[in-house]
Amino acid sequence: MYGLVNRGLEDLIRSTYGDATWSRICQTRGLDAESFSTMQAYPDGITYDLVGAASAELGVPAAEVLERFGAYWVLYTGRQGYGELFKLAxxxxxxxxxxxxxxxxxxxxxxxxxxxxxxxxxxxxxxxxxxxxxxxxxxxxxxxxxxxxxxxxxxxxxxxxxxxxxxxxxxxxxxxxxxxxxxxxxx
Ligand code: HEM
CATH class of the missing domain: 3.90.1520.10 (H-NOX domain)
Structure with a gap:
């Protein structure tokens, strides 16, 4: 999925649990905590991996991570410059x-x-x-x-x-x- 999605998850975790938590999540999967570019397409497996690692780190089911992420998406995309597009919808x-x-x-x-x-x-x-x-x-x-x-x-x-x-x-x-x-x- 596009880096925008991974960055959204990153933004949710960093703002709720802090930078160190996001770094640990990335480390457990051998990913660079600073690496996602919003406009680049990444294999879906990376997103699933991040959700799995967040679930393990936070001690909540992966479904709960995905649900919280979904709820955060409207706010996040608005901040990323997609607010007008959303208003049009x-x-x-x-x-x-x-x-x-x-x-x-x-x-x-x-x-x-x-x-x-x-x-x-x-x-x-x-x-x-x-x-x-x-x-x-x-x-x-x-x-x-x-x-x-x-x-x-x-x-x-x-x-x-x-x-x-x-x-x-x-x-x-x-x-x-x-x-x-x-x-x-x-x-
Ligand atoms: C301006 C607001 C939005 C933007 C910019 C946006 C953009 C995106 C992007 C970039 C992806 C990744 C797809 C890929 O990489 O192939 C995505 C996936 C997705 N979007 Fe949106 N989206 C927006 C609003 C919404 C809303 C309001 C919903 C539903 C209520 C929604 C539902 C989904 C779902 C479920 C996916 C996961 C992909 C899948 O199911 O296969 N999006 N969106």
Missing amino acids: GRSVEEVLGNLDALHGRVGHSFPAFQPPEFTCTRRPDGTLHLIYRSTREGLAPMVVGLIRGLGEHFQTPVAIEHTVVRGDGHPHDEFVLRVSTPQSPP
Whole structure:
């Protein structure tokens, strides 16, 4: 994945647990703590390795690391200059979820080796949202849970997330049912 992702994880760990923790995480995997360039594509294995090492160092499951990282992503990409792109994607959780492929399509102009995920979001008669997440990569559903949580925090609209279809065992993708609350106040 692009270095932007690894750098996002780095930023989360450094800001929450300190520089020494990030250095130890990199050391255990023989990686240089200063090495990731945001615009360069790296093998996915490096990202998975960093998540695994962070999980071991922090004593939390890898899924928890991915979820926290997902929740941090909206804030992080905003600081990295992608805030306007994000604003274009919509003004509510539902709007952004409906425009994620367009958002990643625009991001792809700057990242030639981009392999973006695909999302389909539809509103069901009972008012809940049905989200399908497709990816060339496995194991990132917890990141999606965190991303949705992060969107909810950004728009100050708590989201209840149910992971209704788990990829694997004959299911080629993940599905979620989301219950989005009314905004508490305008973002
Ligand atoms: C302006 C905001 C955003 C930017 C700049 C951005 C950019 C990126 C980049 C560079 C990657 C790495 C892909 C690769 O290296 O091939 C990525 C992956 C991903 N993005 Fe985004 N993204 C944004 C917002 C979002 C949001 C709001 C969501 C979902 C709610 C999302 C879901 C994902 C997921 C799940 C992946 C992991 C890749 C996979 O599933 O295969 N992104 N994004």
